[in-house]
Amino acid sequence: MIVPNSRITLTCLVSAIAIIMGAAKKGFTQEIDTKSFSAIPDRFFQVQDSFGFFWSAAPNGALTSGETQYLQSGLNLLIDDQKFRPNRGSEVVPAGDSDSAQLLLCENRDGLEISRDFLFDKERGGVRIVDTFSNTSGAAVTLRVQLRTTYPFGWKSLHGSDGSQLNGEPALALAEGEGGILVRFGASEGRPDTLILASDGQPDNQPNIEASANRRELVVGYSIDLKPNSKRMLLHWVLQRSLAEAGEAEGELSNFWQRGKLIRSGVEANLANHFQNFDSKTFPRETVAPPRLRSLISLNELIDRVGIHRRNEELLWISTANQLAGQADPGEVLNFEASHLGLIEVKVSDIAAIKGGAGFGRRQLIFLRDGSVLSGEAIDDELTFDIAGAKDQSLNLAALNLLLFRAGESDGVPPVSADVFVELRDGSVMALSDSDSVVLAGNTAWGEVEIPISVIATARYSADPHPRLVLLTLQGSRLSVFVRDIPLFAKLSSGEEVEISALSVKRIWRANADGFASGGDSSDWIALSEVPGDIPQSAALLMGNNLIAGALTGPELLFDVEGTTMTLPAAQIVAMTRLFGGVEESPEKARFEASLEGGDSISGRLLDPFVRIDAQHVTIVPTQHIVDYRNAVSSEE
Numbered sequence: 001m002i003v004p005n006s007r008i009t010l011t012c013l014v015s016a017i018a019i020i021m022g023a024a025k026k027g028f029t030q031e032i033d034t035k036s037f038s039a040i041p042d043r044f045f046q047v048q049d050s051f052g053f054f055w056s057a058a059p060n061g062a063l064t065s066g067e068t069q070y071l072q073s074g075l076n077l078l079i080d081d082q083k084f085r086p087n088r089g090s091e092v093v094p095a096g097d098s099d100s101a102q103l104l105l106c107e108n109r110d111g112l113e114i115s116r117d118f119l120f121d122k123e124r125g126g127v128r129i130v131d132t133f134s135n136t137s138g139a140a141v142t143l144r145v146q147l148r149t150t151y152p153f154g155w156k157s158l159h160g161s162d163g164s165q166l167n168g169e170p171a172l173a174l175a176e177g178e179g180g181i182l183v184r185f186g187a188s189e190g191r192p193d194t195l196i197l198a199s200d201g202q203p204d205n206q207p208n209i210e211a212s213a214n215r216r217e218l219v220v221g222y223s224i225d226l227k228p229n230s231k232r233m234l235l236h237w238v239l240q241r242s243l244a245e246a247g248e249a250e251g252e253l254s255n256f257w258q259r260g261k262l263i264r265s266g267v268e269a270n271l272a273n274h275f276q277n278f279d280s281k282t283f284p285r286e287t288v289a290p291p292r293l294r295s296l297i298s299l300n301e302l303i304d305r306v307g308i309h310r311r312n313e314e315l316l317w318i319s320t321a322n323q324l325a326g327q328a329d330p331g332e333v334l335n336f337e338a339s340h341l342g343l344i345e346v347k348v349s350d351i352a353a354i355k356g357g358a359g360f361g362r363r364q365l366i367f368l369r370d371g372s373v374l375s376g377e378a379i380d381d382e383l384t385f386d387i388a389g390a391k392d393q394s395l396n397l398a399a400l401n402l403l404l405f406r407a408g409e410s411d412g413v414p415p416v417s418a419d420v421f422v423e424l425r426d427g428s429v430m431a432l433s434d435s436d437s438v439v440l441a442g443n444t445a446w447g448e449v450e451i452p453i454s455v456i457a458t459a460r461y462s463a464d465p466h467p468r469l470v471l472l473t474l475q476g477s478r479l480s481v482f483v484r485d486i487p488l489f490a491k492l493s494s495g496e497e498v499e500i501s502a503l504s505v506k507r508i509w510r511a512n513a514d515g516f517a518s519g520g521d522s523s524d525w526i527a528l529s530e531v532p533g534d535i536p537q538s539a540a541l542l543m544g545n546n547l548i549a550g551a552l553t554g555p556e557l558l559f560d561v562e563g564t565t566m567t568l569p570a571a572q573i574v575a576m577t578r579l580f581g582g583v584e585e586s587p588e589k590a591r592f593e594a595s596l597e598g599g600d601s602i603s604g605r606l607l608d609p610f611v612r613i614d615a616q617h618v619t620i621v622p623t624q625h626i627v628d629y630r631n632a633v634s635s636e637e
Contacts, residue, residue, distance in 0.1 A: 049125040099123040111137030135226035154215035163247035172209040197237035295412030317402040356400025373429035415493035459508035476536035478547040537632040550615035561604035
């Protein structure tokens with residue numbers, strides 16, 4: 001354990017607490033469990049990011065690609081030509097479904113305290129490294145800091161983040177305004193490229209760059225002046241990507257650096273003025289934790305497509321190359337003709353974004369901070385927008401492309417009475433209350449169903465291979481439903497009652513959901529083990545990638561086992577797997593391998609034309625539709 005029995009140790013501990021608190025406040029960790037250690041272990045945990053790349057740290061503090069051999073030693077730290085030799089630290093390994101992990105390593109030298117903090121951002125696919133150098137002596141010092149990256153094979157070329165190639169004449173250097181480095185291997189090599197966000201692009205903050213003749217070693221270096229009892233810090237983001245071309249690097253880095261500011265750096269605001277390679281202005285104050293912002297599902301999908309990050313400012317997005325920051329009047333009110341609602345008044349203070357008509361009559365969308373979306377047309381279609389350095393502008397919503405309002409504390413907070421959100425094909429998103437009274441009726445491959453919206457976890461419209469709604473229930477069932485064209489009478493969270501067509505429903509998700517998993521089917525599942533996500537303890541997989549949560553019930557099932565007829569109690573069957581590939585006498589007499597509670601199993605034809613599954617109510621399914629089944633709950637329980 002770290003025992004703060006000296007000023008030096010306490011300095012490292014305080015830095016650790018500040019950075020970890022910064023990460024937690026910015027929504028990186030859902031569950032924090034910090035473990036301290038006074039001796040460096042032989043190996044640290046391995047993390048896999050959402051892009052499939054592995055990350056880990058070596059005992060000397062170098063970043064590696066885990067058990068894969070792509071990144072041998074990343075940003076290996078040297079101070080005055082002496083390697084970083086950590087002797088203690090702490091780690092934060094959150095729950096498996098969390099989006100980050102963290103590691104802190106510390107070293108004491110004569111008059112110098114050194115620490116390295118890793119933040120493994122699994123969701124965005126990158127590792128943030130913060131190096132801190134604290135001068136605990138009474139004299140000023142100048143440190144020569146190098147961060148050395150080595151590979152087991154030579155790279156193809158070096159580029160800036162804009163895709164331009166770096167050359168060595170007269171020396172390797174980034175162009176003014178460039179802060180990213182791309183180590184390019186090329187798709188044909190089958191090796192991922194490395195991207196390093198090294199500075200804010202200001203000439204005084206850019207690193208020196210050196211490369212070995214064999215193209216296997218890259219060094220970024222800094223000269224750091226430390227006054228007595230002061231500290232300076234360095235921040236770097238490292239990414240692994242398989243880029244089709246060098247010009248894609250800028251787009252990949254835009255998830256971490258945009259419009260001259262860092263995005264979710266995981267650093268406390270009071271540390272911003274200590275950084276050597278980033279100006280303090282590049283650390284914006286994030287007003288909302290990312291998990292809450294992720295609840296704005298429709299808006300997030302739009303800005304992800306655009307490739308922009310909402311922060312503490314209003315932003316007029318004209319195009320990828322043109323954006324203007326400004327300020328809208330929060331007291332202004334828009335009159336908006338919304339589908340299903342008619343003419344309503346919308347307070348600007350309640351708006352998270354506006355997608356305008358773009359000059360060609362596109363249907364306008366107003367994204368509200370509570371997650372709802374209004375679709376229609378503004379009646380008084382001009383909005384006052386104050387652009388710094390220019391007089392007030394009147395924005396015409398019919399010509400407007402996209403206007404993002406500053407993130408606020410109410411973003412992503414659904415209405416109190418809301419149960420679910422329902423998205424329609426015109427882009428509207430409605431927050432419904434009393435959703436148990438709204439019932440979707442339709443047909444499945446085995447018969448008619450009626451499903452209250454209140455039991456649906458998610459639903460999405462899919463046209464492949466045929467138009468249908470794919471539903472995931474709260475109990476874990478997954479159903480493809482051909483919805484009948486009937487009116488749905490729903491009550492909004494605001495109290496109004498609306499009528500919508502069942503065929504206009506595009507998606508459904510629960511209030512407070514922090515994302516929407518599309519759950520697309522890449523192929524037909526032939527076993528429960530192929531079904532993505534969590535599977536109920538008792539479940540039956542049916543043809544067409546349908547899944548019913550529940551156990552077999554009803555009378556005994558009749559099997560033909562090599563000419564011998566056997567009856568098996570449905571409740572005692574713990575597993576039943578369809579045997580494909582054999583020649584069947586008829587489609588109705590499918591072959592199965594059935595496992596019993598006692599451990600025995602049989603293989604034969606299931607002669608019953610139907611089986612019964614005890615879900616919310618007993619569902620009768622044709623035997624020929626069964627693909628796989630399991631019941632992990634004993635019949636004796």
